[in-house]
Amino acid sequence: MxxxxxxxxxxxxxxxxxxxxxxxxxxxxxxxxxxxxxxxxxxxxxxxxxxxxxxxxxxxxxxxxxxxxxxxxxxxxxxxxxxxxxxxxxxxxxxxxxxxxxxxxxxxxxxxxxxxxxxxxxxxxTVPNSLTRLAGDSRYGTSTAVSQRFWASAVGDTTTRRTAHAVVLASGENAHYPDALAGGPLAAYKQGPLLLTETAQLTDTTRQEIHRVLPPGGTVYVLGGEAAISAKAAATLAGDGYTVVRYGGQTRYQTALTIAEQGLDNPNHVVLVTGKDFPDALAAGPAATGLLASDGKPAAILLSDGDTVEDRDTAAYVVAKMNGFGQTTFIVPNVSAIGWSASVAGMKLAGVDPRVIATKQPPTGPNTNLGVYDDVEHDPHNLRSLNVVAGSDRYTTAQAAAAYDRGDNFCCIGNDPFVGYASGATFADALTGGAAMATIHGRLFLTEPTSVPAADTDVVNNLFGAKTHTAFIFGGTAAVSQHVENQLSALLQAPIVK
The missing domain is CATH 2.60.40.10 (Immunoglobulins)
Known part of the structure; x- marks a missing residue:
């Protein structure tokens, strides 16, 4: 359907x-x-x-x-x-x-x-097209550069940057990326930057940036348990006069669920992505704050265990959202899945007959798969349904999520001119950049480090047309090469602005 x-x-x-x-x-x-x-x-x-x-x-x-x-x-x-x-x-x-x-x-x-x-x-x-790289000398420096571009200084700022009401803090270490995956919508909801820190201690540049954007007494939301961000790092924040609120569970799945229930105040809508890898979750962040948001709350990002949802509490939460959809005029079901493995996991929770699921095939080539999956044909009493946004790989999935959120084929997102590009090979720059795009209602695309994937070329040719847009690259040239920057500048007809 x-x-x-x-x-x-x-x-x-x-x-x-x-x-x-x-x-x-x-x-x-x-x-x-x-x-x-x-x-x-x-x-x-x-x-x-x-x-x-x-x-x-x-x-x-x-x-x-x-x-x-x-x-x-x-x-x-x-x-x-x-x-x-x-x-x-x-x-x-x-x-x-x-x-x-x-x-x-x-x-x-x-x-x-x-x-x-x-x-x-x-x-x-009318703003001229532009392409700006936001980067530091490390992933922590890049998260600071992104914050400085979009968020005002707490004292004496005369710019029109946004005023931060909080900071969301996640681990920038590869081993702990899962706890950070649900952070993009939280940062948009709490109205502040998403910054990265080392696990053992609060990174100096990050600490300085928190002091810049947030006065003492403000709240810093820490993602994950002490294995992700240590008690020492949290204590440093408390010693600096901040209120520290930790959203962490025993597993990545429980951390995401805690963010949904407590950080996002139990929103109406849920986005399911695999917790076994990061790209789909990064693409989901801006989408969760666009068409999938409702009543002033972004959709929550929850994690599947590949093509199943093994965590019982997460499964129960998702099913409850599906059951609560009922009769509504909202065009999108309460639960969306981004990426194919999470889509299969969502179909199982929706009660789709296993024989029907076995016939479903992931998208191939440049085509994307967007639609609503249910099983009313086999079970007329089953009102659960799942919205699916998926592509053949991480780049086409990000394209599908961005195109879907933009509203070319769905109601009814306005003229959002902001676009961001980050490496699809690592998580850190896309995480902080995606949170920024979520806040300003932009769209995030993933690129290969040394070449622009066909999915990104396709979306410019078929969706953007001649529209004016302000574009950003998140990360240094080791993450997104100068060659890619030059390609994007030509593709978007956007001069590079330093």
Whole structure:
């Protein structure tokens, strides 16, 4: 049974007037007051100057003109790109990094507590294509570089980067990657960067970055047991004044389940991926925060043991979500599987007849397999169903997850211009980069270290078209070579921006 489809509308870049003036209906229709008359009602108008392009974005400046019987004490801006700022002055400046149509809102407050909300007219920002590499001298340095690109300093930051409300900390060591796999949606949900540390001790660069983005008293969420991140590392954080919350179980499966139940507050939707390898889980992170999110919560990433779910608690949790789907207008079942082995495990939990499962074949070649699997033909009373997103390998699976989340064939993700690329051969850079993409509603693709796989070429040719986009490479040239960077720059028609 195939999921119903609908096309997502693209937003075209339009020419901009020199000045866009906006106000509430009341402010717009009221004649200017005489200079000698004290206004009796608080009103406000937003004046937006035309955006001016730059190599890495488009800067928009403007001001708020407010009038009322009392002095104005604060302006709370919402710039329409996820950035919110409260200040005492009416002038503003914001740099956008996505070609899109925006509105700016402001809540004006006077000295007696009266408020007035003004919203600008829509205006269009056109940002030049760009490709930027975010990398450090190690995987820990790369996680810091990614954080510095997207997250503001806790004190004295005048940029429009996002304000971190927490930090998610995972082990960067290869032996402990499973505990980190469910961390991407958690970082997006808790609104903070995902950083990596050594197991035995808190890595110095990571510690410095936590201090930069999060003031003392903030919360650091630690993923995995003490075998993944030691008690010593956690104690260092506590000694620095942070609240440390550890989400860890006796196994990788229990850790993922704990993150779902406690960290993500038991969301409606679940993504099942194999816990025996990392690529499918990395591709699942951004998808979990897009179409698969609901009620303000990303989908939780849970782990199968290859083509079965051996952990009883995980199996029970997934089945409960399947049973809870019932009659709903939501287009996607409560449980999705990304990658073929997890899809088979999910079919088993959905109660699909083993004889039917035996006839199912994984995708081959460049084609992907997207659809809903159930077994109502053999058991009309079985209402469990499973959404399957899978490709023939890690690269086409990542492509399938990104294309699915984008909404070309499904309802209804808007114009998300952010794309990220990371090596599919190692987990660390894709983990931290994927968490960033999840936060800004971008899409993550996996690439071979020395060449761009056909799946990535195909997605550009068939999905992106001529759309403007801001692209990132996560990791140094040892992870993603300079040759690949040059290939992606040409493929995306995006100049390399250092």
């Amino acid at each position: 195939t999921i119903a489809a609908c096309a997502a509308a693209a937003i075209s870049a339009l020419a901009l007037p020199a000045v866009v003036t906006t106000a509430s209906a009341a402010a717009a229709t009221t004649a200017p007051a005489e200079a000698s008359v004290v206004p009796t009602v608080l009103t406000a108008t937003i004046i937006v100057d035309s955006p001016v392009g730059s190599p890495v974005g488009s800067t928009v400046a403007g001001t708020v003109t407010a009038s009322g019987p009392n002095p104005i004490v604060s302006y709370q801006f919402d710039f329409g790109n996820g950035t919110k700022v409260t200040q005492s002055t009416p002038d503003f400046e914001v740099t956008y990094v996505a070609t899109q149509t925006y509105n700016i809102g402001v809540l004006v407050t006077d000295s007696t507590g009266n408020t007035f909300k003004a919203v600008s007219n829509s205006f269009d920002v």
